[in-house]
Amino acid sequence: MSDPTPATTPPTAPKPKSRLVPVIAGTAFLALGAVAYFQFFSARPAASQTNQQQPASRPASANGNVVAKVNGQAITYEEVARECYNRHGAEVLDTLVNRLMIQQACAQRNITVTKAEVEQEVVDIAKKFNLPLDTWYSMLEAERGLNREQYHADIIWPMIALKKLAGKEVQVTEQDMQVGFERDYGPRVKARLILVQGNVRQANSIWEQCQAKPDEFDRIAREFSADPNSRPLGGVFPPIRRHGGSKALEDAAFKLKVGEISPVVQLEQNQYVILKCEGLTEPVVTDIKVVWNDLYNQLVEEKTQQSVAEVFKGLEERAQVTNYLTRQTTGPQTIRQVSAESAAPTAGPTANAPGTTTLK
Known part of the structure; x- marks a missing residue:
C-alpha cells in the first residue's frame, strides 16, 4: 500500500527484503495499536460510517462546475474527479467495499458502533504510547497521511466493528503464557x-x-x-x-x-x-511473574487481532462482490458475465486471483 502523501525528505534506496522474514518472523507482536488493521483498509479518504464526515462540497465559483482557471481556461470538477478516479479509484473502492461488507454484517446482527466508542478507542491507543491525543493525530497525519476523520472511518470504526462481530472474549491460558514467555523472553x-x-x-x-x-x-x-x-x-x-x-x-x-x-x-x-x-543470548527476564501483566495484555491483543482477521476473511469469502472497475467478481457463487458497457474502463488486463471471475 503506497503512502498517500508526498515524502518530506529525500527518498533513500529501499533495503532489500529478507526472503526469510515470512518464515522466521512468525507472529511478532505489532507495537502500533491499530496497525494490524491497515492491511484491510486503504489509507485513502472515504465516507465515514459514524456519520461524522460530511461529503466534501464543490468549491463555489461563478460556474459551480469550475474549480480553477488557467489564463481564463477552466478546469472542471469532473476533470478533477476523473483524474482522482483514474489514479486512486481502485484503492478507494477497496476501502469502500471492505467497509460495506462489515457494515452489512453489523446490520444483520444489530451491531452498532457509536461515535463515543470510536473516540474512546483512539484515546486508549494514544495512552498506550504515552502520547497526547493531538500528538497521536499529528503523527498519523505525518506518517500515514490520515486525518482524524479518515482514521476514525477507515481504521477505528472497522476495527471496533470486527471485534464486536468476533463476539467472544479471547481466552489466554497458562500454556499460552508459557509459550509467550519463551518466545519473547527466553x-x-x-x-x-x-x-x-x-x-x-x-x-x-x-x-x-x-x-x-x-x-x-x-x-x-x-x-x-x-x-x-x-x-x-x-x-x-x-x-x-x-x-x-x-x-x-x-x-x-x-x-x-x-x-x-x-x-x-x-x-x-x-x-x-x-x-x-x-x-x-542471556535472558533479561527469567521470572514470568515479573512480566505477567504486560505479557498477558500483549497476548490478549494478539489473539484479538487474529480473531478479527479470521472474521474479516470469513466476510470476504462469503460476500459476492462485483467490481466493475477491475472487471472481476469474487464470492461463493458464479456471476453471469457483465457487458463491457456497464463495466468501468481499466488501464489494462488484470490477473485473476483465486476465486475470481473476469467480467467481459
Whole structure:
C-alpha cells in the first residue's frame, strides 16, 4: 500500500527484503495499536460510517462546475474527479467495499458502533504510547497521511466493528503464557545462516563446503547465501527464538552447540538453510511473574487481532462482490458475465486471483 502523501525528505534506496522474514518472523507482536488493521483498509479518504464526515462540497465559483482557471481556461470538477478516479479509484473502492461488507454484517446482527466508542478507542491507543491525543493525530497525519476523520472511518470504526462481530472474549491460558514467555523472553540462538534457493543437491554441496572448512562459514555465506540481508554480513542473522516461526528451523538451531553446523534444514519447497551456532543470548527476564501483566495484555491483543482477521476473511469469502472497475467478481457463487458497457474502463488486463471471475 503506497503512502498517500508526498515524502518530506529525500527518498533513500529501499533495503532489500529478507526472503526469510515470512518464515522466521512468525507472529511478532505489532507495537502500533491499530496497525494490524491497515492491511484491510486503504489509507485513502472515504465516507465515514459514524456519520461524522460530511461529503466534501464543490468549491463555489461563478460556474459551480469550475474549480480553477488557467489564463481564463477552466478546469472542471469532473476533470478533477476523473483524474482522482483514474489514479486512486481502485484503492478507494477497496476501502469502500471492505467497509460495506462489515457494515452489512453489523446490520444483520444489530451491531452498532457509536461515535463515543470510536473516540474512546483512539484515546486508549494514544495512552498506550504515552502520547497526547493531538500528538497521536499529528503523527498519523505525518506518517500515514490520515486525518482524524479518515482514521476514525477507515481504521477505528472497522476495527471496533470486527471485534464486536468476533463476539467472544479471547481466552489466554497458562500454556499460552508459557509459550509467550519463551518466545519473547527466553534464550535465543545466535547463529550465522546460509539460505539456499534451489534443490537439495545444491544445499548439500554448500553444506559439504561448510563441514570441510567450518572456520570459513562467513566467506561461504557471502558467496552462496540467497538472503540479501545476511549475506553481506557473512550470514549473521537476528537470534532465533522459540515459537517465532519455522519449527524446523528452531528445532535445528536449539540442538546445536557452539561452533556446530546444522544439517540442511528445509523450510519450504526449494528453500533450505544451513546454520552455524555461535551461542545463546542471556535472558533479561527469567521470572514470568515479573512480566505477567504486560505479557498477558500483549497476548490478549494478539489473539484479538487474529480473531478479527479470521472474521474479516470469513466476510470476504462469503460476500459476492462485483467490481466493475477491475472487471472481476469474487464470492461463493458464479456471476453471469457483465457487458463491457456497464463495466468501468481499466488501464489494462488484470490477473485473476483465486476465486475470481473476469467480467467481459
